[in-house]
Amino acid sequence: MNKIVLMLLFFCPFFYGYSQLKIESCQEKAKANYPLIKEYDLISKSLEYTISNANKAWLPQLSVTGIAGYLIKGLPELPGAGDKKDYIFVGIAQVNQTIYDGGAIKANKNIAKASAEVDKANVDVAFNNIKERVNQLYFGILVIDEQLKQLNLLNDNLLRNLNSAKLSKDNGLGYQSDVDEVQAEILSLEQRKIEYNYTRKGYVEMLSYMIGESLNENVQLEIPLTVENYALMENNRAELNLFASQLKLNEASHAFDKVSLLPKVGVLAAGIGITPSMSLGASEVSSLALVGLSTSWDISGLYKSSNNKQLEKIQKDRIVVQQEAFLFTNNLQLKQAESDIEKQKAILAKDDQIVAIKEKIKNAYQLKKDNALVSMNDLITSMNKESEARSNKALHNVQLLLSLYNYKTIKGN
Template identity: 35%
Template sequence: MNKLLVFCLFFSQYAFAQTITLEQVQQKAKQQYPLIKQKGLVKQVKDISIENLRKGFLPQLSLSGQATYQSEVTTVKIPFPGVNIEPLSKDQYKLVADVNQMIYDGGLLKQQTAMQQVNAEVEDQKIEVELYKLNERINQVYLSILYIDEQLKQTELVRKDLETGLKKIEAQVNGGVAFKSNLNLLKAELLKIDQRIIELQSTRTGLLDVLTLFTGENYIPSTQLEKPVVQSPAYDATVSRPEINLFQKQQQLLGVQNNLIKAKNLPKTSFFFQGGYGRPGLNFLENKFATYYVTGVRFNWAFGGLYTAKKEKELIGLNQQIIAVQQDVFLLNTNTQLKQQQAEIDKIKQLISKDNEIIDLRIKVKEAANAQLENGVITANDYLREVNAEDQARQTLILHQLQLLQAQINYQTIKGK
């Protein structure tokens, strides 16, 4: 009854076990990574900056005033019959409200807005580059768990072989044709298998905890990881990494800066209206407080920027060349890594082929040893040696299979797929 209960609990644990994929873990890790919050902040900075820039075409209002006292004022000393011109007061007052409406700014607002937009895209792409690096860390942990799972499966196979040998030795000991020391030898090896399972399961739980930290999901020991299916593609120099997009955005930003230099040095036109109150008003011959206004169109063309415009454009051109060189270096290094991974994939495939041949031979040797053990031709130690040899061959195959999978995933990651 107790065995049935244990079996039911074991079965229910794995029957309803959570199954996850590498893509799911990568996506959740990206969503939970603290750096993802910076993308929203970059967007807010961009929106606020553009909103402030657009207000540059709203009417600009200014208010100014002054009160002065001067030692002398203009007087008219030419006598006119019947006309008495009162001299101006030495204390004078002025309060002026100025409204200025931009009509044409040479495209400055358009280029400044474009610069804020592209600059935000550059910062956003930098975040994408950092988030992409997260995949490498997730891949390493995920594949380590898969490797442990394969080791656990192989450990169970070894246990079955040892238990088979143990039953045969027990029968021989009971029949008086074998020493009990042979029986104890296999029992000791079974205990070592238990230790090995404890170590593997403990390491697996620790790695699942790491994935939990990255993703925010609760991965329990019964969580099953789906083995990725990755095709081994032929070598292709095409790279679609986020770094390529970053280089392109940086080049685009420099192009906008070049346009901004042109816009700054173009003429500006605006409409203005001034309303004032003071003494004297616009009529300087009337020594009294009066209201007045002046309106019209302003034209402004500052030539100071033309002195440095040529050099500023040269600097932008040099920066564009620097980015182009950085992109070439990145592509060279990336393609070098792709070549190395492709060579690694080809090598491991050949090793796996030899592993399978070795395992086939080891199985035959173990089966022969099994029969010899049953007939009492060899000792338990001899049988154990052959079981361990097959186990070692299978462990090597498992290692190579995971190395192949890792090399294939690395190839895709380096390529940007």
Template identity: 35%
Template sequence: MIKKRKKTIFGKALIVLSCGLLANSFAIAQSPKSLTLDNCYQLAESNYPLVKQYALIDKTKDYSITNASKGYLPQINIGGQASYQSDVTKIPISLPNIDIPTMSKDQYKLYGEVSQPITDLFTTVKYQKELINTNTVVEQQKIEVELYKLKERINQLFFGILLIDAQIDQTEILKKDIRSGIDKNSVAIANGIALKSSADVLKAELLKADQRTIELKDTRKGYTDMLSLFINQSIDEYTALEKPFTAPLATEINRPELKLFDLQKKTFDVQSKLIDNKTLPRFSLFVQGGYGRPGLNMLNNDFDLYYIGGVRLTWNISSFYTQKQEKQLLNLNQNALDVQKETFLFNTNLTLKQQNSEITKLEELIQTDNDIIRLRENVKLSAQNQLQYGTATTNDYLTYINAEDQAKQNQILHEIQLLMAQYNFKTTAGN
């Protein structure tokens, strides 16, 4: 009975162990996700809340265009008037046996009028629609400018993660060197030419390297959590970030801000047309019908229906008073916009020069890093052999491998900084 029970327990344990191995094999078989810098740019832009503003701008444009199009429709007015006047028109003659009616001093009028603008059909409505379309494009471009600024933040996070990944890999190389030292030291201990306590120094250093890995992975998680929020994608320790290629540097500036300046300038052109349009005479067709006392027959003192139609001309001459000043204000705004554009180009070129200097400095540092690493590696290998024969202490060996590790860490830092500086240069130039 006891033997049968043991078999049952052993069978259940075997099933659990098999399931665990199967799940682990399945997890390993899954290819890790990967992200490129361009993927992050696109995902961040599509996920950023400001993107929703595009739909609102389109809706606003549709409503504004619809309202402006109403200018093509006939204008309908309804009016009324009741008045009393001190005197009325009289015929200054009297004829025998003829009663000449006298108009009442109280008069009443209720009327409706339909008018069809003619001048506005070809000028005002057209320019209003043009201004609405131009302003819509300007607002959309403002969003493009704000979204473009995301690239700088994505660059910081993306290259920050790449740097941490490279530091983790370098720490693994350091651990490998420490383990190799432990193996060499074990031979020396076995041969009686090194103390057993010397191995503890290397083992303690290995534990310190493990702590560094833990800290780096924790820092990486903080970076990936922030990047995950920007791109709305889950990023874990298995997500691989692809190291971008060296970016070609083009000094031509193609920033979205420049397009925004050009679009804003177009709005000034349309506004200038609307200012000129206000000084034009207005022609319209109209039909008016009403009921009142008197009607069109001034000699009839009874309430009567009437209608009248024709062509109407109105010309607001006072619009000439302000036309010149409005044009001058428009020119001042255009000049202010030109100053803003010039300032933007100046600051951008200044930033590009600073970034280019940083790139040149990092390229020179990397060349020096290669020489330093080669020399440090030679010293380490020599100390590694000396450790085996007891002619070098563990402290000496640790000094040499830490020096080599620091040189490699510097090279990693400079390489990632160079890539980031190149892509920051691209982002600043807008290429």
């Protein structure tokens, strides 16, 4: 049993290293790795503190006021004041407990929540560009992989013809020039493979940096499935959520303006100390205490109420206009993407026929060369044309997938 466990532990890294990456996982990892992801947590914490501060408005509010100064000369003496004093000190301690605020605290909290939603939606908008970049890198690697596959197939054919040319030469039935032509073509093909491999390595390094995960330069990517019924997808672009959040914030601001016009009612307790004490008739007063209800009503908002309503309406109209402009541009992008998809489908429909014809021509030239009816150069040309047809088919397949995923991204899916 221990031996089995050890073998599994040994082979697990091997299998993990050759597991295929999926485009969806790359998109999620890139989002999680992007520094702006930290904004979500900061926005949530900021909202938590703002709501906490708003709730504290229900706590008793204590205020202490001290007044000290000289009595103005020439004033009549206070009744029963005795010796005239040149100074006076008044201390006031007041406790207010709000019992009705007209809904101001609730309105403040609603504004804080709506503002947080706007901030989060702004972050989501930024992530859309990250998704597009991942798509470009991912499908760029897939395109290179398909081209390398076709080059390897061509290389196998060339090697077979090289061996055949060498054998014919050794038997006195062929020429050294045939061998040289095939060898030169193989070297040219190796150059193309080197170029593709270095380009692929650069793409993998960029993808690795974006997802925050070390990738082997030979990492294999899974070819995504074809997206069916792409035109029926719901539009989930983050910008639409941003506009909706901005409208909610506008409504919350309007609600706050309305409640700010209402009076505030609370319970009041106050204590007043006076030095020197004052004589009121037969009594000497040095302190007072009182409790009761307090009412405040700031009517300054009434002067600006009409203008504020107009400003909020203008702001709302601006948001609606921006949303309409975005949808106009977004629909234009979707139409272009849909056109690209249909174009790729139409091109791809001809590829099978082209490949079949080019393969038939190559086979005919191979037969003619075997019977010394054409030159090696003619055969190599026909092989290159067949390889080119196969490469184009593979390229068009990946381009169709890229067009489909671009459509998904433009629609926010």
